[in-house]
Amino acid sequence: MxxxxxxxxxxxxxxxxxxxxxxxxxxxxxxxxxxxxxxxxxxxxxxxxxxxxxxxxxxxxxxxxxxxxxxxxxxxxxxxxxxxxxxxxxxxxxxxxxxxxxxxxxxxxxxxxxxxxxxxxxxxxxxxxxxxxxxxxxxxxxxxxxxxxxxxxxxxxxxKPVAPKPPIWNIDSLSSFLQHRKVSKENVFATCSHTATLLLLCSGRRVHDLTLLAVDPDHFTDSNDSIVLWPIFGSKTDNATYRQSGWKLFSTDTKNLDPVYWIRQTVSILDSRRKLAKCNNLFVNIRGQSKAASRTVIAGWVKSVLTEAGILSSAGSLRSAVASKNWDNNYPLDEILARGNWRSSNTFSRFYKREVMPASVSNSNSITRLFNPVK
Structure with a gap:
């Protein structure tokens, strides 16, 4: 910096x-x-x-x-x-x-x-x-x-000249794993971790941005086949003249990859703890004192899913993996920046655009199309 x-x-x-x-x-x-x-x-x-x-x-x-x-x-x-x-x-x-x-x-x-x-x-x-x-x-x-x-x-x-960026793991592998993963919707941890991972996989946003999602009427609109989330102010890019765009998630026939279905499950399963915490955040702690889940807590949830999928990377790596795969899929640069909430193309090019490892399956284009930034 x-x-x-x-x-x-x-x-x-x-x-x-x-x-x-x-x-x-x-x-x-x-x-x-x-x-x-x-x-x-x-x-x-x-x-x-x-x-x-x-x-x-x-x-x-x-x-x-x-x-x-x-x-x-x-x-x-x-x-x-x-x-x-x-x-x-x-x-x-x-x-x-x-x-x-x-x-x-x-x-x-x-x-x-x-x-x-x-x-x-x-x-x-x-x-x-x-x-x-x-x-x-x-x-x-x-x-x-x-x-x-x-x-x-x-x-x-x-x-010490800047070393070439190592390749990033392929989100097709994670998408395939999530599609066939057995998740009990009655299990709070399984539901929250699955939902958080799916939201990052669809959007490519920062883990911290998940802490800004809320379920009150001012920030949450649930339609039949889509949900729109308007993040609370506080993103890394938010300032007096710029706000992070809204998140529009679309439904799909594949239940495990349906962000609308899993957001609804998360809203429901955390309802009692959300009331105890007296907050409207989508994600709240599932252990100990009821309060809005921090970035560290949510990152831990996502990390556990990645480990289960055999991906030995941090939760934050999802941002680079999604953006790099979208670049490989020939998404326009302006669209990649808008989807990931980047203010600068230089930041994306210098730190996040990487070579993507090959995968045995290919369905990332459909999973990322379940998310659109909205103003």
Whole structure:
């Protein structure tokens, strides 16, 4: 992720419960490779965004700070916090002020990430963006464009050129497995895992997008042979001017591959837990406290189905597998982008379009046609 994106978000984002730049104290729990400890650090808090921004946040009232804070998703904080903590401990080791670094200091830090900790080029880029953005909001652009920073990054990129993307598994194999899978509609786990997998297989959307599907009248329309789901705001691409498109799922004669049938089963079987949770989400936890199912929970459901099918990949790999197969099936690029809710063709081409492994069956074209994006 480039610093330009992070820097832009930094103008709109802060959690200023403590308006100071932390000076980390020596931590006995620190690992030998310089990584931050997993516990015991006073810097491992939720107000990461305020570190280094204290001078720019003087005079802000609580309402203003709360508004600023709302621009950061919890998942984003977790990713940035790891990079920020690594920066803090590097500064502690080298007696550097983490909130007012020079371009030379940042360049040395990035070099150590690659030379000492063997981090990849993309991971080093993330650390550069986080440090440039969070250390001093007024100088983020200057640090990112510093000549030493740029040349260190260039050297890291040249040392290890980007490797060819490995081929992706074929969704025809999963489609065939689901078609013949024995699923008890009275089994909550089997129903939820089957439905979640089928929705990702049809749509190619992100696993996180399944957490945004709801069954209240404002977000759910059930017709005879189709269902339209309007996701709640919160997708990775959602902003003030853009919303993720709706999901229109169509029925089919093959029951195990019928998303309409399985959505209805999921709505019904989770109804009591949905009421206990006092939420309208399509997917809710099936164990423990009743609440909306998280991305991690849903990914676990999907992963179990993939493993059962003999596909040793993550739940997130479905996104690349579906898009790559659609490309092989000669879907127009604009249609692939719309179906997967991509804002940039470059993102699809660089990270998701891959060679598809051969399969002994071929029915992916029909399964993906059971989904249409709607505005």
């Amino acid at each position: 480039g610093s330009r994106v992070l820097a832009r978000r930094s103008e709109d984002s802060s959690d200023s419960s403590s308006l100071h730049c932390p000076q980390p104290e020596p931590q006995s729990g620190r690992s030998s490779d310089g990584s931050p400890p997993t516990s015991g650090s006073r810097n491992d808090t939720g107000d990461m965004e305020s570190w280094g921004w204290s001078g720019s946040l003087i005079g802000w009232n609580e309402a203003q700070l709360k508004l600023l804070r709302s621009a950061w998703r919890p998942s984003t904080r977790k990713v940035y916090k790891v990079a920020w903590n690594r920066w803090l401990y590097w500064c502690q080791k080298h007696d550097v002020d983490p909130c007012r670094p020079t371009g030379s200091t940042v360049a040395r830090f990035l070099a150590d990430l690659h030379l000492v900790h063997k981090l990849s080029y993309n991971t080093v880029l993330l650390h550069k963006s986080v440090v440039a953005t969070l250390s001093n909001v007024e100088n983020a652009g200057l640090l990112s464009s510093h000549i030493l920073v740029k040349n260190v990054l260039k050297s890291i990129a040249l040392r």
